[in-house]
Amino acid sequence: MDSSLKVEKPYVVGIDIGGTNTVFGLVDARGTVVDVDKIKTGKYEKAEDYVDAVCTGLEKLIEKNGGKDKVKGIGIGAPNGNYYTGTIEFAPNLPWKGIVPLARLFEERIGIPTALTNDANAAAIGEMTYGAARGMKNFIMITLGTGVGSGIVINGQMVYGCDGFAGELGHVTIRRDGRQCGCGRKGCLEAYCSATGVARSAREKLAQSTEPSLLREIPVDDITSKDVFDAAQKGDKIAKEIFEFTGQLLGEAFVDFIAFCSPEAIILFGGLAHAGDLLFEPIRKTVDANVMPIFKGKCKLLMSELKDADAAVLGASALGWELKELEA
Amino acid sequence: MDSSLKVEKPYVVGIDIGGTNTVFGLVDARGTVVDVDKIKTGKYEKAEDYVDAVCTGLEKLIEKNGGKDKVKGIGIGAPNGNYYTGTIEFAPNLPWKGIVPLARLFEERIGIPTALTNDANAAAIGEMTYGAARGMKNFIMITLGTGVGSGIVINGQMVYGCDGFAGELGHVTIRRDGRQCGCGRKGCLEAYCSATGVARSAREKLAQSTEPSLLREIPVDDITSKDVFDAAQKGDKIAKEIFEFTGQLLGEAFVDFIAFCSPEAIILFGGLAHAGDLLFEPIRKTVDANVMPIFKGKCKLLMSELKDADAAVLGASALGWELKELEA
Numbered sequence: 207m208d209s210s211l212k213v214e215k216p217y218v219v220g221i222d223i224g225g226t227n228t229v230f231g232l233v234d235a236r237g238t239v240v241d242v243d244k245i246k247t248g249k250y251e252k253a254e255d256y257v258d259a260v261c262t263g264l265e266k267l268i269e270k271n272g273g274k275d276k277v278k279g280i281g282i283g284a285p286n287g288n289y290y291t292g293t294i295e296f297a298p299n300l301p302w303k304g305i306v307p308l309a310r311l312f313e314e315r316i317g318i319p320t321a322l323t324n325d326a327n328a329a330a331i332g333e334m335t336y337g338a339a340r341g342m343k344n345f346i347m348i349t350l351g352t353g354v355g356s357g358i359v360i361n362g363q364m365v366y367g368c369d370g371f372a373g374e375l376g377h378v379t380i381r382r383d384g385r386q387c388g389c390g391r392k393g394c395l396e397a398y399c400s401a402t403g404v405a406r407s408a409r410e411k412l413a414q415s416t417e418p419s420l421l422r423e424i425p426v427d428d429i430t431s432k433d434v435f436d437a438a439q440k441g442d443k444i445a446k447e448i449f450e451f452t453g454q455l456l457g458e459a460f461v462d463f464i465a466f467c468s469p470e471a472i473i474l475f476g477g478l479a480h481a482g483d484l485l486f487e488p489i490r491k492t493v494d495a496n497v498m499p500i501f502k503g504k505c506k507l508l509m510s511e512l513k514d515a516d517a518a519v520l521g522a523s524a525l526g527w528e529l530k531e532l533e534a
Numbered sequence: 535m536d537s538s539l540k541v542e543k544p545y546v547v548g549i550d551i552g553g554t555n556t557v558f559g560l561v562d563a564r565g566t567v568v569d570v571d572k573i574k575t576g577k578y579e580k581a582e583d584y585v586d587a588v589c590t591g592l593e594k595l596i597e598k599n600g601g602k603d604k605v606k607g608i609g610i611g612a613p614n615g616n617y618y619t620g621t622i623e624f625a626p627n628l629p630w631k632g633i634v635p636l637a638r639l640f641e642e643r644i645g646i647p648t649a650l651t652n653d654a655n656a657a658a659i660g661e662m663t664y665g666a667a668r669g670m671k672n673f674i675m676i677t678l679g680t681g682v683g684s685g686i687v688i689n690g691q692m693v694y695g696c697d698g699f700a701g702e703l704g705h706v707t708i709r710r711d712g713r714q715c716g717c718g719r720k721g722c723l724e725a726y727c728s729a730t731g732v733a734r735s736a737r738e739k740l741a742q743s744t745e746p747s748l749l750r751e752i753p754v755d756d757i758t759s760k761d762v763f764d765a766a767q768k769g770d771k772i773a774k775e776i777f778e779f780t781g782q783l784l785g786e787a788f789v790d791f792i793a794f795c796s797p798e799a800i801i802l803f804g805g806l807a808h809a810g811d812l813l814f815e816p817i818r819k820t821v822d823a824n825v826m827p828i829f830k831g832k833c834k835l836l837m838s839e840l841k842d843a844d845a846a847v848l849g850a851s852a853l854g855w856e857l858k859e860l861e862a
Contacts, residue, residue: 344696358794363689367796368672371828374793379786379824382710389826458707465702466686466794468695496707498717500699 215278217271219264219318220523222325223247223284225299230260231516232267232277233523237336239516241267253302257311264316280312280320281525283328283518288370292322319529325349325518327364327373329475329510330357332521337511338473345471346463347510348375348456350478353388354396354403360467375463376400380455398455401477404431407448419444435481449484456485457492464493464501475510475517482509543606545599547592547646548851550653551575551612553627558588559844560595560605561851565664567844569595581630585639592644608640608648609853611656611846616698620650647857653677653846655692655701657803657838658685660849665839666801673799674791675838676703676784678806681716682724682731688795703791704728708783726783729805732759735776747772763809777812784813785820792821792829803838803845810837 217240221230224247231242243263250256268274286297292309294300312320323331330347333339339347343362349355354376358365365372376396377389384393385406397403408421408429420437421429421444437445460472478485490507497505512520545568549558552575559570571591578584596602614625620637622628640648651659658675661667667675671690677683682704686693693700704724705717712721713734725731736749736757748765749757749772765773788800806813818835825833840848 344700360688360693360695361691365688365795367688368798369796369829369832372672372794372796374826374828377793377826378790382786391824391826458710462706462790463794465705466700466791467693468697468700470696496719498702498705498719500702501697504697 215276217277218523218526219268219277219280220328220519220521220526221260221280221282222328222518222522223282223287223294223300224325224518225285228256228260229519230264230267231519231523232271233520233526235527237332237520239519241271242516242519243267248301251301253306253308253311256302257308257315261312261316274316274318277318277526279526279529280316280318281328281331281522281529282308282312282320282322283325283522283525284308284322285325287322287324287327289321289323289327289364289366290370292320294322313532317532319526319532321525321529323364323366323522323525324355324357324371324373325521326355327357327366328521328525329355329512329517330359330473330521331364331524332512332517333473333475333510334359335524335527336520338508339471342470344467344469345473346375346467346469347473347475350400350474350476352401354400358467358469375459378459378462380459395455395459399452399459399478401431404434404448404452404478405429407451408434408445411444411448415444417444421445431478435484438481438484446484449481450488452478453485453488454492457489458496460489460493460505460507461496461498464497464505468501469505471506471508473508473510475512477514479509543604545605546851546854547596547605547608548656548847548849548854549588549608549610550656550846550850551610551615551622551628552653552846553613556584556588557847558592558595559847559851560599561848561854563855565660565848567847569599570844570847571595576629579629581634581636581639584630585636585643589640589644602644602646605646605854607854607857608644608646609656609659609850609857610636610640610648610650611653611850611853612636612650613653615650615652615655617649617651617655617692617694618698620648622650641860645860647854647860649853649857651692651694651850651853652683652685652699652701653849654683655685655694656849656853657683657840657845658687658801658849659692659852660840660845661801661803661838662687663852663855664848666836667799670798672795672797673801674703674795674797675801675803678727678729678802678804680729682728686795703787706787706790708787723783723787727780727787727806729759732762732776732780732806733757735779736762736773739772739776743772745772749773759806763812766809766812774812777809778816780806781813781816782820785817786824788817788821788833788835789824789826792825792833796829797833799834799836801836801838803840805842807837 356375381393385397387394684703709721713725715722
């Protein structure tokens with residue numbers, strides 16, 4: 207029988223590289239994480255040793271599930287990852303300095319085709335392959351975590367720009383001469399609408415008034431976005447105002463994003479997105495009140511459909527389906 | 535001989551629909567406007583009569599140059615033109631109300647495949663086909679005329695978005711709660727950086743001080759952006775400050791556009807772009823001082839290479855090369 211001659215490749219590997227942990231897993235075509243493991247990213251000073259450690263772990267997963275012939279490709283999501291070159295470039299929270307040719311190191315070590323992109327782009331590809339953006343040709347993924355990241359899809363393709371780094375929507379200016387941002391500039395969306403931005407809004411708001419708030423029971427420097435969420439859920443006025451403010455700024459930014467690329471949807475992902483209507487309502491209100499008439503009511507605001515625990519690995523893995531065989 | 539059986543189609547037609555004039559011309563593959571004519575747009579209350587008048591004129595040009603078999607397609611640039619549907623939708627400055635299926639009307643009347651897009655997108659396609667963006671896969675065209683328009687190219691494709699109307703960069707918010715814009719919203723880039731915006735800046739600046747200026751010799755309501763340019767060229771301080779301010783705001787907007795799609799170039803087109811260094815210098819200074827470090831020095835700022843007189847027809851015509859034969 208001819209079909210027996212064809213090697214089936216039912217799996218891809220997704221690797222999510224974070225400053226603390228690297229999570230890697232085997233994923234099937236339905237988006238099920240079949241098997242997963244992790245190592246500490248910071249333990250390996252040399253990129254080669256790190257790649258060896260990940261591959262040793264991966265090989266165990268792969269052997270358990272039918273061997274290397276079953277794996278179509280490896281997708282990696284990493285901070286400052288460049289899809290065009292397969293390199294990580296000057297990532298401040300990773301142990302390896304300068305430009306690291308990570309995709310090539312993986313291919314050489316394990317012999318499976320490997321592609322790499324930044325974490326927010328990986329989330330967008332994951333959403334398009336397995337999540338809320340299935341079938342969409344134009345959408346924006348906004349990741350609300352420690353920072354604000356984005357992945358943009360236009361005409362069914364990821365937007366990488368001329369250099370591989372496009373899609374830094376966390377760093378559009380939302381308040382001219384506003385808050386200092388970690389990127390060295392001022393007034394970036396990320397300085398307000400990330401988890402750390404929300405905590406900062408809390409400290410500012412508490413300092414500006416003497417109004418009672420559940421948040422005053424927490425040492426001011428320890429307040430997290432989760433604390434603000436918990437207080438808002440209990441009806442705390444200041445906490446609710448903080449979400450109102452955060453949603454308003456996101457909405458103002460989204461209005462400009464819509465004028466740029468008229469996406470079918472903007473999809474929110476990450477810890478803060480779970481605030482649900484506390485955040486979605488002020489975003490919707492601001493977008494509806496400010497969007498150009500021609501775009502009114504056209505762009506959906508959605509929550510990611512990827513489970514948080516799996517999302518990073520899933521997103522990265524989706525890159526793997528597009529890969530071709532390595533040349534011998 | 536086989537090659538004689540193949541009908542050569544060396545020309546495309548470009549039609550530029552403006553509120554006052556409609557200009558139409560025959561263009562060859564090198565971007566030479568071989569022949570051109572025009573009619574008054576406003577004379578025709580019914581779209582069908584208008585299409586008939588344009589086609590009557592076109593047929594004369596086409597017959598003079600070898601007949602209909604030599605024409606590959608017709609491209610139309612029009613305000614509020616929708617590429618997906620070939621319709622003009624609610625264009626405030628055109629005589630036909632509602633949604634007008636213009637591409638279809640042309641195809642039915644003249645029997646040549648026809649595509650349509652808005653004027654700024656047409657300019658971008660023209661620049662990519664014949665001008666400064668030849669060979670570029672990622673760039674933004676900004677048209678500085680009565681309004682501010684834009685055409686965005688990503689991964690070698692025009693960005694039309696989910697509805698055909700993407701690329702309204704004249705209506706990103708550059709000053710929160712700023713000047714009233716013609717679109718009904720406040721603080722849009724267009725309210726500051728269009729020709730009318732520059733004239734408005736002049737009136738504001740003259741009212742705010744008593745400093746002498748050449749511009750004070752002109753009745754304040756008659757001042758145009760051309761007057762401001764002429765005064766600046768003569769060294770007038772207030773006029774130079776107006777260009778400085780206009781360039782600064784464009785630069786601030788470009789910084790966000792770069793974070794969005796990391797284009798190889800931003801290309802300026804239209805009357806104001808001819809201000810040259812008066813405008814380009816403050817744009818460059820603002821971009822260099824504010825762009826994210828990762829994008830520094832990557833995005834070129836260029837002047838359109840299309841001649842103003844031909845540009846609109848050329849741009850529209852470029853759409854024609856992509857068209858397939860009509861079905862019989």
